[in-house]
Amino acid sequence: MARPREFDTDDAIRNAMGVFWEKGYQDASLPDLLEGMGLTRGSLYKAFKDKKTLFLLVLEHYEDAAVGAAQARLSDPEIPDGRERILGLFEASAAVALEGDHRGCLLCTAAAGFEMSDPEIAAAVQQGLEGIRAGLETALRASPVHHALDDAARRALANVILTHYIGLRVLARSHLPLGAVETSVQGVARLLEAQAA
Amino acid sequence: MARPREFDTDDAIRNAMGVFWEKGYQDASLPDLLEGMGLTRGSLYKAFKDKKTLFLLVLEHYEDAAVGAAQARLSDPEIPDGRERILGLFEASAAVALEGDHRGCLLCTAAAGFEMSDPEIAAAVQQGLEGIRAGLETALRASPVHHALDDAARRALANVILTHYIGLRVLARSHLPLGAVETSVQGVARLLEAQAA
């Protein structure tokens, strides 16, 4: 009955994700978003209400895309040993950083920022990180060394690996030449070498 | 020759550290700082030039105080086994978080933020984190299991533990009830259990 939208909503969210991913929630200004999304103020506020709502949509999309990809890798049946799936995830994370992609992980960056004082954003970030942890637990179930762990122990180990993942992603973002990114895979290997309790 | 300053510079920096620690560099507004430091705009700019310079002084102070305390713990001769020193550091970090102190680590928060695009801030943060790593290496030298490691292997292990430390501190700040803070000590214990290469 009226004029149709000139842009694709999903495209816009994808582009917004790029901006938020690079700059973080607070440091992505509205002009930044408008340029990255290729639309104007009026369109953005009509379609997405406000900056925070847009960010929540972006987090949702990130969870579908990036977290989903990680989960797929962590449950890949073509790699029978779950330990190798986890190592592969860390290798890939380190590799993109070493290739010059210093965006890190959108969720990890958000977790370190002041925007966590907003309960809705905090809930979305928590959900995403729990998705990664769930993927890690799936992989641990497929590890010959760890599959016999009880639920609590498996969850604890997944938490440890998740902590390591966050540290790696923060360091990847920081541009700091500490060498920790390069040796991160050794670290996870070390975590997985240790025998179950 | 003139009117003396009504505040102590070191006190002011300490108070500024409190504000930056809680809110982060970007999110600490000038009114926040003025209130926390108990002085007015004119005084602040006369004494500290600008916000960034003040933050660099705060980072310096943090390195002396917090990083210094960590290093002291990591080289404490009363704990002969360096592994226990490291575990103690993580226990303490987790404990303050579980007691409700969600400030995390000033350096780790800064490392995850956009302020790292400033080279002076990045350099100061790097120096602080390298201080922590140096402390970890010192402790590893006092570990019966690890003291025979060559320099590269010890440094790699220290990097791994540092990565874990950053992840823990970010999670402590995030308020997320992921359970990773509670089990973090297990994680480091796991890292230290593994035999040397």
Add this chain to the structure above:
DNA sequence: AGAGTTCGGAACTGATTGGTACAATACACG
């Protein structure tokens, strides 16, 4: 006591923040 300086505090600046109001526009439907 008087001269010389520095400090403290408030008013102000220009830029930028996220968000809104509204008019012009372009399309779908009848």
Add this chain to the structure above:
DNA sequence: CGTGTATTGTACCAATCAGTTCCGAACTCT
């Protein structure tokens, strides 16, 4: 081919940002 409706783009808004200016007050030294 017009009418109605949703989108678009621009101009605007108040609030806040870091930083500056300036004058009166307070103190030290002679």
